[in-house]
Amino acid sequence: xxxxxxxxxxxxxxxxxxxxxxxxxxxxxxxxxxxxxxxxxxxxxxxxxxxxxxxxxxxxxxxxxxxxxxxxxxxxxxxxxxxxxxxxxxxxxxxxxxxxxxxxxxxxxxxxxxxxxxxxxxxxxxxxxxxxxxxxxxxxxxxxxxxxxxxxxxxxxxxxxxxxxxxxxxxxxxxxxxxxxxxxxxxxxxxxxxxxxxxxxxxxxxxxxxxxxxxxxxxxxxxxxxxxxxxxxxxxxxxxxxxxxxxxxxxxxxxxxxxxxxxxxxxxxxxxxxxxxxxxxxxxxxxxxxxxxxxxxxxxxxxxxxxxxxxxxxxxxxxxxxxxxxxxxxxxxxxxxxxxxxxxxxxxxxxxxxxxxxxxxxxxxxxxxxxxxxxxx
Numbered sequence: 001x002x003x004x005x006x007x008x009x010x011x012x013x014x015x016x017x018x019x020x021x022x023x024x025x026x027x028x029x030x031x032x033x034x035x036x037x038x039x040x041x042x043x044x045x046x047x048x049x050x051x052x053x054x055x056x057x058x059x060x061x062x063x064x065x066x067x068x069x070x071x072x073x074x075x076x077x078x079x080x081x082x083x084x085x086x087x088x089x090x091x092x093x094x095x096x097x098x099x100x101x102x103x104x105x106x107x108x109x110x111x112x113x114x115x116x117x118x119x120x121x122x123x124x125x126x127x128x129x130x131x132x133x134x135x136x137x138x139x140x141x142x143x144x145x146x147x148x149x150x151x152x153x154x155x156x157x158x159x160x161x162x163x164x165x166x167x168x169x170x171x172x173x174x175x176x177x178x179x180x181x182x183x184x185x186x187x188x189x190x191x192x193x194x195x196x197x198x199x200x201x202x203x204x205x206x207x208x209x210x211x212x213x214x215x216x217x218x219x220x221x222x223x224x225x226x227x228x229x230x231x232x233x234x235x236x237x238x239x240x241x242x243x244x245x246x247x248x249x250x251x252x253x254x255x256x257x258x259x260x261x262x263x264x265x266x267x268x269x270x271x272x273x274x275x276x277x278x279x280x281x282x283x284x285x286x287x288x289x290x291x292x293x294x295x296x297x298x299x300x301x302x303x304x305x306x307x308x309x310x311x312x313x314x315x316x317x318x319x320x321x322x323x324x325x326x327x328x329x330x331x332x333x334x335x336x337x338x339x340x341x342x343x344x345x346x347x348x349x350x351x352x353x354x355x356x357x358x359x360x361x362x363x364x365x366x367x368x369x370x371x372x373x374x375x376x377x
Contacts, residue, residue: 017051022376030071032366040070044151046087048109059127062109067101074100086291087125088159088179108157118166125157128176128282130191130204132217132232134262135305136157136273136297137169138232138251139217141208142178144292147305147323150335150349151372156291160201170195171303176206184238185209210236210246211295225258234295241316249295264310265317271305273298284353284364299360302327305364330354340373347372 023027023045030038044066051059072078081096082104091110092193096103111124126277131137142158160178167173169196178187189206199220215232230253236246253273258265279289280299287299297303303326310318316338322333332352340346355362 007112014052016053017049020048021046021375022152024372024374025370026370029369030072030366031363032371034364039066039072040072040358043067046154057112059111060111060113062157062369063105063107064154065102065103065105067096069101073102087157088181089125091125100260106237108154109354110157120164121162122164123161126162127155127157127222128160130217132200132202132329133228133230133253133255133271134257136253136303138201138253138273138294138297139204139215139230141206141213141232141294142176142187142203143217143296144297144304146292148288148331148333148351151370164230167194170200175221180209189213204232204272207237208234208294210238210241212237213294225256227256229254232294236278239351246276247276251275251295251297264312265309266310268308269306273303273305275301275303280360282361289352298325300327300329302326311369312336325355325360327359327360328356330366331361335346336345343376345374345376 023044026044028040028042030040032351044064047062047063049061052324053059058167066082067164068082079102083092083094085092085106092104092106093109094104099147109126111122111126112365114121128142130142131140131142137144142160143156145155160176162174162176164172164174171192173193174191176187176189176191180186187208189204189205191202191204191207193200193202195201199218200212202217203217204213204217212236214234214235215230217228217230219226219228221227229286231250232252233248233250235248238246238262240246251273253271255269255271257267267371275295275298277300278301279296281290287350302322305323306319309317309319313319316336318336319334321331321333330355333350335347335349338346347370349368349372351367351368351370353361354365355369
């Protein structure tokens with residue numbers, strides 16, 4: 001007579017794969033001061049898949065599918081902008097671009113990863129997070145992002161090969177190579193990260209697109225307040241590119257945050273950034289929508305940012321933020337997140353871009369309203 005063997009609770013074998021993701025709907029109202037109002041809609045769905053071939057080797061894929069319609073989707077070339085993929089491999093395709101409706105699918109994560117003892121090898125499309133600060137990241141030379149794009153929390157990935165080695169409990173070294181169809185734009189860099197008396201410190205050096213780069217960053221705390229900073233020097237490998245002169249520049253930032261705790265869980269943050277030779281875009285629309293690099297995080301020499309947030313209730317959090325640029329442009333924002341259920345969240349956001357008549361934001365002053373509902377699985 002056979003006997004059935006039950007699994008011991010807590011010792012069941014781990015499954016070989018995980019699949020997570022979400023579905024979001026967002027409505028956007030655009031209210032420019034000098035033009036007609038607009039309304040846009042976005043359904044944003046995402047898959048995150050991890051398959052563990054062996055304990056040391058795994059495959060990861062992240063795919064986002066978007067359906068966009070509304071006034072902005074009816075503008076010429078909007079579909080091409082949505083489909084744009086700046087990686088070495090084109091992993092983005094529009095499966096619908098007709099009558100003001102654009103449907104797009106893109107892999108922003110697609111890589112293999114091998115870990116053995118103190119070594120790690122990763123290749124494909126993935127995020128290379130070299131940031132020490134949380135807002136502006138001059139050290140994040142492989143995948144920069146706009147601080148105003150709150151709908152894409154995963155951030156873009158980079159087509160690259162990375163080799164990493166842990167040196168002890170708090171130090172490591174990494175080398176990354178990212179190819180380009182134009183070899184003048186290929187990127188490669190190394191990072192050394194270590195801890196000194198409770199402070200995380202890093203140094204980076206290499207080449208990012210058209211620039212030789214060298215930089216450093218740190219993160220620690222002073223009397224309970226988080227204190228972080230980054231600096232990167234960019235030196236062009238060419239005198240000009242596509243008819244535009246190229247100049248050396250330095251980008252640096254300091255950031256401070258403090259959690260007050262208490263029943264409302266108050267938290268405040270402030271940051272300042274300096275760019276010695278900023279590149280001014282033609283208009284605010286280009287700055288807010290086109291991909292940024294670590295040398296073009298702002299369009300003015302000095303930029304200041306601050307935010308503060310607190311819990312209205314255990315299920316609802318309110319955050320206020322503001323940015324000032326020294327061409328007299330400014331941004332004001334407020335957001336509220338509300339937990340509807342375990343896997344459901346409601347987000348409301350208001351953004352105001354304005355400034356003096358001659359400033360970049362002031363020339364096209366506008367107010368944006370967003371309402372988003374999200375289901376995670």
